[in-house]
Amino acid sequence: MPNDRLRNGMLKNGLTASALAEKLGVDPKTVERWVTQTRNPYPRYRHTIAELLNESESYLWPDALPTQRAVQISQSELVHIYPRRGAVPTDLWQRLLEHATRQVGVLVYGGLFLPEFNHRWIATLREKALAGAQVELLFGDPDGEHIAERGDAEGIGPAMSNKILNALAFYKDLRDLDNVGIYYHDTILYNSIYRFDDEMLVNTHLYGTPAAYAPVLHLRRLGGGDLFDSYVASFNRVLGKKRAVWPEH
Template identity: 70%
Template structure:
């Protein structure tokens, strides 16, 4: 049985077996067997290939790590747990953004606190996009029932929709950057997700409690771990149904 995930990832990145083989210092026939016979490479080769095709090793070879081992590794993906968002060090948000070079994803209803509290936030996002990083910002559709319900749950009524319009005004400086996009989503969010390459802050949501007072997980992706990739998958599912605000196409 062929490894179609690996084959597809290579095609999307313009890679052929000979290229992979040269990069890893192995025989091209070995790479062919990894694809056509779904042979599982050694861990060092799995990690190297995953980096080349910009996918996680667990996605390319889901059966390479036992469930018990994956559970142990996943524990180590949790860098820190904060009892509330306000306990997250203020400089951590900017540091994670400064270090990101490839993938920046923000999923929230509004996340207004970021540009409000950090005057460098929007400009740094613009510079990251100009430098080639993909910036994807998913905001709650202010006209959606889910945003209205979240506002009602927090006791702030229509103020939640107003927050979305306010944060959109901050992000207008990103408009025109090829690698930056804003989307509206119509989703019940169980967490707000802030991704910076292979690190992430996950702000959990508690019923009737503003996100600022809910716990935050600081995660760092590890080969063989599952927690980080599960949140990435959640982000991507919301993105797949989101409506682009701009660029409109």
């Protein structure tokens, strides 16, 4: 039985069997067997393929691991849980950013605390983009209905929109960089997501509670786990509804 999920993922990313084989250092016929037959790659190949296709291993090969084992791996992806955002070590945000080389993603309503309290945040984002990392920043639309709802829920009303505009003032100098995308979204955020390659901080949201007082999960992607990738999928769904903050850039 062919693996249609793997086939579609390769097509979506413009990868032929030969191209994928070259990236993995295997014979093209091996890749063809993974696609056309019920052959699962070795774990080291599954992890790399999932990363290349931006899909989870559990999606591409749902039968590769017993359910209980997949659950255990996903649990191991949780590095630490902090009771509130303020309990996250101050240097952890910068350290995760500095270690990222491929991808940085931020999904927030405002996230003003990052550039406001870390004077190296914007400069490091610039360095990462110039070095080839893809930087994607998603902010709540100040005129969107969900921002108004969030402001009312937190008891700050229109101040929520002002916080977003204040945050964007820090990022305006990044708007001309090729590898930086700065966007608005108008979606309900159940979590704020901060991704740094294969590590992530997820700030959960609690109704009526500012994000600063809600728990934060520190996740690290593991081959065969799907907790990290579930949040990546959520980030990508919001990214699909993006609107450029500065369209001319």
